[in-house]
Amino acid sequence: MDDIRKLIVGNWKMHGLKSALDEVDRLAELCSRGEPKADILICPPATLLSEMAGPCRDAGFFVGGQTCHHRLKGAYTGEISAEMLKDAGATHVILGHSERRLYNGETNEQVKAKAEAALSVGLIPIICIGETRTERDSGQAVAVVSQFLAGSIPDEIDDFIISYEPLWAIGTGLVPTPGEIAEIHMAIRQRVGGDIPILYGGSVKPDNAGRILSIANVNGALVGGASLKADDFYGIIKSA
Numbered sequence: 001m002d003d004i005r006k007l008i009v010g011n012w013k014m015h016g017l018k019s020a021l022d023e024v025d026r027l028a029e030l031c032s033r034g035e036p037k038a039d040i041l042i043c044p045p046a047t048l049l050s051e052m053a054g055p056c057r058d059a060g061f062f063v064g065g066q067t068c069h070h071r072l073k074g075a076y077t078g079e080i081s082a083e084m085l086k087d088a089g090a091t092h093v094i095l096g097h098s099e100r101r102l103y104n105g106e107t108n109e110q111v112k113a114k115a116e117a118a119l120s121v122g123l124i125p126i127i128c129i130g131e132t133r134t135e136r137d138s139g140q141a142v143a144v145v146s147q148f149l150a151g152s153i154p155d156e157i158d159d160f161i162i163s164y165e166p167l168w169a170i171g172t173g174l175v176p177t178p179g180e181i182a183e184i185h186m187a188i189r190q191r192v193g194g195d196i197p198i199l200y201g202g203s204v205k206p207d208n209a210g211r212i213l214s215i216a217n218v219n220g221a222l223v224g225g226a227s228l229k230a231d232d233f234y235g236i237i238k239s240a
């Protein structure tokens with residue numbers, strides 16, 4: 001559905017010391033010059049979440065986590081629970097990002113359990129899915145994405161967000177053609193129904209955001225590198 005309000009998400013990944021709060025101030029200043037037509041969500045490292053929640057709320061931005069544990073509490077050294085994210089001011093949590101699937105071995109089953117934990121405390125999960133270059137080149141992109149969807153979305157929920165992030169487009173400057181994005185987003189739309197926002201992620205920049213965000217069933221963007229500097233991120237927000 002193209003009448004879903006666009007959502008532009010900044011995934012800061014493992015970037016950002018306290019000095020990054022200046023970028024939030026700068027973004028707030030840029031956005032205050034004109035009413036943004038998109039919702040804005042920043043997902044900083046967990047260490048910055050509490051401190052960023054206040055300034056973000058004042059500026060009308062949401063803040064979110066980058067992952068959470070599937071249990072709400074317990075003896076899990078180094079982990080962070082959905083409830084802790086919520087307590088720190090988060091409204092959303094990114095789950096199943098390909099970097100976590102790759103480096104932390106996250107499976108669809110774990111992503112699904114994490115999404116259930118997030119939903120149980122009122123956080124909106126942003127579930128990431130996407131194919132590798134090899135899978136795309138062998139014509140399996142739609143099938144791979146469908147498998148991710150079938151495996152990682154909890155049953156009977158209607159408050160979640162999907163982000164399609166082809167692995168080969170993350171941090172590479174490569175972007176699928178509009179037709180390729182449209183095909184995958186349509187396949188996702190058919191699976192999740194009309195009201196679920198579907199984001200695109202992977203090398204979204206100020207100079208290609210307008211083109212990407214105008215593709216059917218693209219309801220927003222999940223932005224990595226270009227979300228770290230307020231001016232770049234605002235360039236994307238403006239395109240929405």
Ligand SMILES: O=C(CO)COP(=O)(O)O
Nearest residue numbers: 011170171202203224225
């Ligand atoms: O992984 C991404 C967002 O989650 C995309 O990262 P880039 O925008 O740096 O390609």
